[in-house]
Amino acid sequence: MLMMNLAIITSRYPKENDPYRHMFVHVRALYFIEQGVSLTIFVPSKSVEHYNYQGVDVVCDSSENISKALHRYDVSYLHLLNFYPKVDGGYAIYKEIVRSRLKVALFIHGTDVLKYPEYLNDFRFSPLGIAKYLYVNYWNHYWMKFFLNKITTRNKYLILTPSKWMKEHTESIFKRKFPFFYNLPNGIDTDLFDLPSNFENRFKAVTIRPLSDPKYGVDIAIEVMKQLPKAFTLDIYGKGFLSKKYQKMIDDYGLQDRVHIIDTFIERDAINDLFSRYGIFFAFTTFDSQGVIMCEAMASRLLTVSNPIAAIPEFIHDGVNGLLGNDFVEIAEKIVAVTSDKVIYEEITQNARISMEQIHWRITGKKELKLLRELVEK
Numbered sequence: 456m457l458m459m460n461l462a463i464i465t466s467r468y469p470k471e472n473d474p475y476r477h478m479f480v481h482v483r484a485l486y487f488i489e490q491g492v493s494l495t496i497f498v499p500s501k502s503v504e505h506y507n508y509q510g511v512d513v514v515c516d517s518s519e520n521i522s523k524a525l526h527r528y529d530v531s532y533l534h535l536l537n538f539y540p541k542v543d544g545g546y547a548i549y550k551e552i553v554r555s556r557l558k559v560a561l562f563i564h565g566t567d568v569l570k571y572p573e574y575l576n577d578f579r580f581s582p583l584g585i586a587k588y589l590y591v592n593y594w595n596h597y598w599m600k601f602f603l604n605k606i607t608t609r610n611k612y613l614i615l616t617p618s619k620w621m622k623e624h625t626e627s628i629f630k631r632k633f634p635f636f637y638n639l640p641n642g643i644d645t646d647l648f649d650l651p652s653n654f655e656n657r658f659k660a661v662t663i664r665p666l667s668d669p670k671y672g673v674d675i676a677i678e679v680m681k682q683l684p685k686a687f688t689l690d691i692y693g694k695g696f697l698s699k700k701y702q703k704m705i706d707d708y709g710l711q712d713r714v715h716i717i718d719t720f721i722e723r724d725a726i727n728d729l730f731s732r733y734g735i736f737f738a739f740t741t742f743d744s745q746g747v748i749m750c751e752a753m754a755s756r757l758l759t760v761s762n763p764i765a766a767i768p769e770f771i772h773d774g775v776n777g778l779l780g781n782d783f784v785e786i787a788e789k790i791v792a793v794t795s796d797k798v799i800y801e802e803i804t805q806n807a808r809i810s811m812e813q814i815h816w817r818i819t820g821k822k823e824l825k826l827l828r829e830l831v832e833k
Contacts, residue, residue, distance in 0.1 A: 457828050461487060462528035464497045464521065464536050464548055468513050470506060478723060479641045479747055480534045484511045486642070486820035495528075497521045499536075499543045517542045522551035529831045532560040535567055538598045549598065553605045558830055560613040561606075565744035568625050570596055600629055607633055611833045613826055617641050617745040618766035639823055640770075641747050642816025645808070648727060648754040652804040656734035657758070657794040658686045663721055663729075663748055666695030672739025673697070675762065675783075677704045679737070680714050682787035689714045689737065692721050692729070730755045734800075735790065743767060750814070753777060753807035758793060758800060760786060776806035 463484060467476040480496070487494050488510060500515035507513065514521070519542070525531045531552055536545035552559050570592050606612040614636040616622045622638040660680075664671040673691060680689050691701065691714070698716055705714045721729055730736075736752035738761040743749075745766055753759045753770070759777040761767050771777035778793065780786035793800050 457831060458491070458493070459828060459831050460493045460527070460529045461532060461827065462495055462497055462525055462530070463532045463534060464499075464525075464545070465534040466499065466537050466545065468496050468498050468508070470508055470513070477534060481508070481511065482642055482644065482816050483820055483823060485509065486816060487824060490820075490824055492824070497524070499545055499548065501543045518544060518547040522548050525551065525557055526555065530558045530560055530827060532562070532827070534562050535564050537567075538595050546598070549602050552610070553602065556610050558611045558833070559606055560615065560827060560830060561603075563614065563616040563621065563625055563744075565621055565742065567595075568599055568628055569742070570628065603629060603633065607635075611830060613637075613830045615639050615823070615826070618769050620766040620769060621744040624765075637826065639819055639826075640745055640750075640814045642819035643747070643750045643754050643811050643814050645754045645812050645815050648730070648751045648811075649808075650727065650731050650755045650757075652756040652801045653731070653734055654797045654800055656732065657800060658688065658735075659733045660687060660689040660735035660737055660760075661692065661729070661733040661757075662689070662737040662739075663692045663726070666691075666693040666697045666701065666716075668695070669697065670741045670743075672737075672741060672762070673701050674704060675739035676737040677701060677708065677710065677714060678783045679739075679760075679786050679790075680710055681708045682783050683790060685713065687713065687735075687790075690733075691716045692719060694718055694720060726751065727755070730757060734758060734794070735760060737761075738767075738771075740764065740767065746770065750811055754811035756804040756808050758790075758804055759807060760790060762786075770810070772810075774803070776803060776810045778803075 463480060465477050465480050469476045469478055469481050484494055496511055496513040498515045499518040499521060504515040538546050540546040612635060614633055616625060616638050617640045619638045622636060626632055662676050664673050676689060702716060705711060736757040736759045738746055738749035738759055742765050749759060750770060759771060761771055761779055762781055763779040771779055773779040778789045780789060793803060
């Protein structure tokens with residue numbers, strides 16, 4: 456079997472007491488190491504730090520030092536690496552990959568290529584908001600387009616993205632087709648997220664969302680709760696400046712007894728226990744290229760409810776393995792109908808589990824590793 460020395464470069468990575476930092480990168484890193492790949496994670500940073508997280512070596516260093524180190528690896532694999540021209544930004548790394556024609560794999564998650572007005576829902580008229588608008592629409596877009604054009608003509612490369620929609624949308628944004636561009640979902644740990652269908656909890660809904668970005672659809676969840684009978688409750692787990700806005704909605708709608716914001720982050724190893732207390736997961740959004748937490752809820756046999764936008768319909772098929780809808784009243788009616796019939800409820804939640812087993816992290820990891828090895832062999 457071909458030996459491979461792989462560098463994964465990302466803007467952040469999990470560490471002890473902070474497991475949320477691009478966990479989807481960590482899951483694939485664990486699989487690659489298990490398959491005999493020599494691997495190092497690089498994170499651009501103002502300070503130098505070396506640590507090991509669950510068997511994965513992580514190097515935090517300046518972008519200039521990381522750029523020099525990449526020459527020792529067979530492939531540089533980029534995940535949500537920004538284009539900030541700073542010591543802890545990715546600009547110097549992209550520049551070195553192009554200059555030295557290093558073999559490169561790029562996983563496009565969505566935020567790395569989208570432009571306003573697609574992101575206008577999170578725009579804030581403030582110095583920071585204006586700076587973000589200019590960065591996303593001009594600096595990031597220009598340099599990502601430049602980078603893609605260069606690597607597809609000069610480098611041996613691979614581009615991946617988690618959904619067919621994201622692949623097609625990326626090509627639409629840059630107005631061109633890319634060879635060696637594949638859609639491959641982020642793998643789901645269906646061994647970790649495996650709970651029995653619990654019809655007794657059918658009236659208890661939960662959502663786990665950052666409350667710092669309106670794209671995560673917490674307001675939609677509250678609107679749906681307004682339409683549901685009083686037997687239904689919703690717990691919202693998350694932190695962020697939007698919590699006050701959402702609390703006001705809850706208060707204005709008189710939902711204080713049924714909808715609660717729990718101001719905390721949930722550790723990954725505690726999610727299973729949390730899910731076991733609920734029967735419904737709300738995964739509403741204004742954009743998502745996959746929705747990993749949504750998929751984990753589906754694997755856990757929760758009745759998962761979302762809206763048919765972006766890549767969501769690739770993962771949830773309405774009335775088959777979850778529920779989809781755009782109208783608040785329509786969504787509520789569907790939830791009431793399914794939770795009124797144990798047979799239908801259990802059939803949908805079991806179908807959700809089966810569909811997620813098809814993208815188990817070992818299955819997607821095997822496909823991903825095959826593509827990376829083919830890149831090394833070129």
